[in-house]
Amino acid sequence: MTEKSFAFFQGNIVPLEDANINIMNHSFMYGTAVFEGIRGYWNAEQEELYLFRLREHFERMADSAKIMYLTTKYSVDELCKITVDLVKKNAPRTDTYIRPAAYKTAHRVGPSLENNPSDICIFTVPFGDYFHGSPGLKVSVSNWRRVEDNAIPARAKIVGAYANTALAKTDALMAGFDDCIVLSENGHVSEGSAMNVFMVKNGKLITTPSTENILEGVTRSTILTMAEQEFGLKAISRQIDRSELYIADELFFCGTGAQIAPIIEVDKRPIGTGSIGPISNMVKDKYIQVCRGEIPEYHHWLTPVYARKDNSVATKR
Template sequence: MVQSKLLPYAFFEGEFVPADQAKVSIATHALQYGTGVFGGIRGYLDRDGETINIFRLPDHARRLMQSARFLRAELPYDADRVAEIIVELVKRNAPTFDIYIRPFIYKADLELGPKLKGIRDELAIYMIPLQEYLPITHPIRLMVSSWRRVEDNIVPSRGKVSGAYINSALARDQAEECGFDDAIMLNAAGKVAEGSGANLFIVRGGALITTPVTADILEGITRRSLLEFARDLGIPIEEREIDRSELYICDEAFLCGTGVQIAPIGSIDGRPVGNGQIGPITARLQQVFFALVRGEESPYQHYLTRVKIEQPAGAR
């Protein structure tokens, strides 16, 4: 379980404020009905120790605003402005460690009744320190959950809708109570969708395989990045439906996402994946990803928003 203290400053109701002052009423519409959307963005401490590298910030800001369209949200910000606010907030917090950035757009009025139109919208952003969400240096143990992934025509799976994450919580709780690290969820058609809060890849016969965006999955930014890296490495790629039985005979498997990064899977439902260790394709993709975000020489440096951190006078 990830628990971490908020960094000192947040963005709330149009202003930069101390994080402990960014509070809402218990009657807030989003709290009562789950009428919010959010993003998850990582900032990595560069190897120079003085820069935070935010991974694909413009893409995350655009996806946040795309998700907001499902809420019919009306805000005085576009994606570029959201990205600017995030950069300013990083500067104000001046972290010297890896961070997780959580922007949240929500229905802010104290109004009764589940609806969307005509309710005031707000943007809030906070940050926490974050290292590993799931292990990345050793394989994790997953199970196929009995909870199905929510369908796109029930709750939009392309948006990070806060209320939909009860679906993820039920699956992950079940997995942890059964002694696993996380869950794999099937969709209504009985095909593999994704993890409880991450996209899923498998490897068979040297090909990297992942479920299509039409399989009730989140259109993951890390997922899209790894597909690009794999193509450039000459790794064959298949985007197609994955049957449950394929999970038991694949050579490698891993979860990916902003939170989990690239988390290798060692077993599924108690059955070893390959030899149960981190596979060569998984390891190669990890190498490319972490070299990039740590500021090493990389052809993908255009995906980083580099924020120079200036410590207050007298700070060490």
């Protein structure tokens, strides 16, 4: 990364220190912004930074924006291009995290989303592992419930909803756990604090359905897509009971930040043998290889930052 960091703010790439929002800003006061988290993977051998599933992240941001009456003048294609231009300007030669947000810009008191203009901002930071410490996570089932679709829709990545995440994650950490699994109001498993969850049972990959108040993760969909052809495993999404977690053969979190994070204990009960299982390890290794551009078959999910000559972006297959 060059010494000075740049951000996309109010339509321009500007020094990060100049990308500031007024304290009367609507999204700051009411959480009325939506955001994404995107990873760039540095491939040292190829001297390339690969942005993973860039388009899918901006498509999800467009869906989140729609739910929150956020309108922007940029298309998904334009946002992909702006992101690549910004990352190029920051010129990182290391793993990188990209945080775009669409936000309400009104300076006024009152929560309404109407007659309230929107804008986009993007910043990038160097980013390594999300979880530090031992590779197998010890988690709790949170006593906080996931926000319901009819309260704050979890399928939209709404800034205000992350107060729910913050409470769940903080209490898990303060109780000595690495993270937590959150249930829906109905008592079924929803997801992790900021990641989706997969259970391995009898050689099958099972994850919670999109109707269980989850953010429909790009990583979750990546694993569902790769499951059969890459891992030779049947993958399904269905409701999961809390007690099924305790007797799973393996469990792991997945998400852009968390990547693939195996879980070895839930509520003090060992999962499987109490150490990282072979399927979790296989998924984790393959996922990172795909993200880093080591498997040509999955290059359609990658946007290379430095080799781009034609401003094209990865297209979905």
